[in-house]
Amino acid sequence: MNLEPLTSVAKKAAQKKADNTEPMPPETRPVHDGAKLEGMEPAAAPGPEIASRPRWDEVSVSQITPKMRAEGLHASFGSSEVIKGISLPIAEKLVTAIIGPSGCGKSTFLRCLNRMHEVVSGATTKGKVLLDSQDIYDRDVDPVRVRGRVGMVFQKPNPFPTMSIRDNVLAGLRLNGVKLKDPDGQVEKALRAVALWDEVKDRLAKAGTSLSGGQQQRLCIARALALEPEVLLMDEPCSALDPIATARVEELIHELRETYTIVIVTHNMQQAARVANFTAFFYLGQLVEYNRTQVIFTRPKEQRTEDYITGRFG
């Protein structure tokens, strides 16, 4: 497997590490709606790398270049339907956040995007999920291959307890029987991409579970990235982390969106505002509103969205 796309991210991560105390150079400065919301200075002009495509904050939902698209998706556990017909395009190489109160089907929806939903017994789906215009629920699509292209980071960090830090990073490749040409280089690349390299480079042989919660979560992200997925699904990746670890993961999401399409489920609305380009609001298994994050948080069209983001329910 070729890890080349990681390099730019890795370089940035390394660069960032080097001038940690300095303000970020403009081209790596996170550009997002949330900055405005929080009264931070407005986003600087986009750097050369993202200038080539339309500025995402000028793109409306109807102009999204979708990497994935749910079409009339239903999902059930046994007889109870959790997702009741959701259609949602997911923009390529941008961050899409899914927010909503507990039990609204956010996580289930996410798990439908890489066919992890059906792993639970009694779980079924209806409808389509397109990945590059191919329906991943098509009968001749192997779910195992889908999961190789659409990676996932879970709510609780779940490194493999029997494996070292190094082996955890390589786990996805090894368990898939990939012959590794340069395992050390791949480990370093993936760990640099999640800005974990400097913290763990001297103890790669230690157990993955010996790390702190935030480090474990970044290790899990590195493990997912080592497989070079095209899409990265994150299911409340920060809910088990403290604010500092959360900030690091969010920073990471900013960097990763240069390379990956990211979908993040979050309970934390500030987090959605900080990291996401687009935000979808789910309620009782339905999509209530989907728009640019800035619009969702400043002038939502739906009353229910407004009630939720202003904390009137949920």
Add this chain to the structure above:
Amino acid sequence: MNLGAATYVRRNLIDRVIRALCVVGTVVALIPLFSVLYYVLVRGIGGINLDFFTELPKPVGETGGGMGNALLGTLKLVGLAGLFGIPPGVLAGIYLAEFGGSRFGRTVRFAADVMSGVPSITVGIFVYSLVVVTTKQFSALAGGVALAILMLPMVTRTTEELLKLVPESLREAALGLGVPKWRATLRVMLRTALPGIAVGVMLSVARVAGETAPLLFTAFNNRFWSSGVMEQEASLPVNIYTYAVSPYEAWHRQAWAAALVLLATVLILNITARFLVRSRVGAR
């Protein structure tokens, strides 16, 4: 809330009485264990010497001799039992843990539970008619099969229970990395549960090492060294039985020594198993 001083005095009293009862119960439970250990040690230690481990039994009237053949025989029988019993047991355990929700799975689990309650002598008779009658001889092979049948339900259920203890999140992590289910099961779930399964397997080995009844008419006994697996085979438990019911004082001493060796073997297996668990927890 204040329930009055008398209430608290009464509660403390009840607390003390119950605690005392628990201590007494524990002591009562430990008395047989330690008296067995003590008695076997005191009576058996006299018969232990190098000859006991290396020599063949001497005919009645001659002094000396040992149970080398029975010791080797027990190891051989247990080894065969492990060979026949562990692989299918572990595989069945994996099946139950992964697919045990089906009707068939529930039936298998129930059958395993019933099997672990079957008297061992019944298993002996079964193997007698199955193996001994068809091969027309008592053999280590038949003994191994009988012990394997006794191990099977223990190994199966231990494997299943320990696999179920592995957090589901690890399976999801593996599946989320695009790993096929069978590989996730073997390389993540089984790998994580392996130390525990090893302990369970060792305990079941220890358990069958002391079985006598199923060997009486499968491996039978042998006064000489046996070669291969198709000859009748001596074993410590059967020797203990034979020697203990004999009228000779020298044989009684040998039986006690054999009991001590058997007990020590089982104890060592148990302690090794527990040590394995502890060193694993420590390594985390």
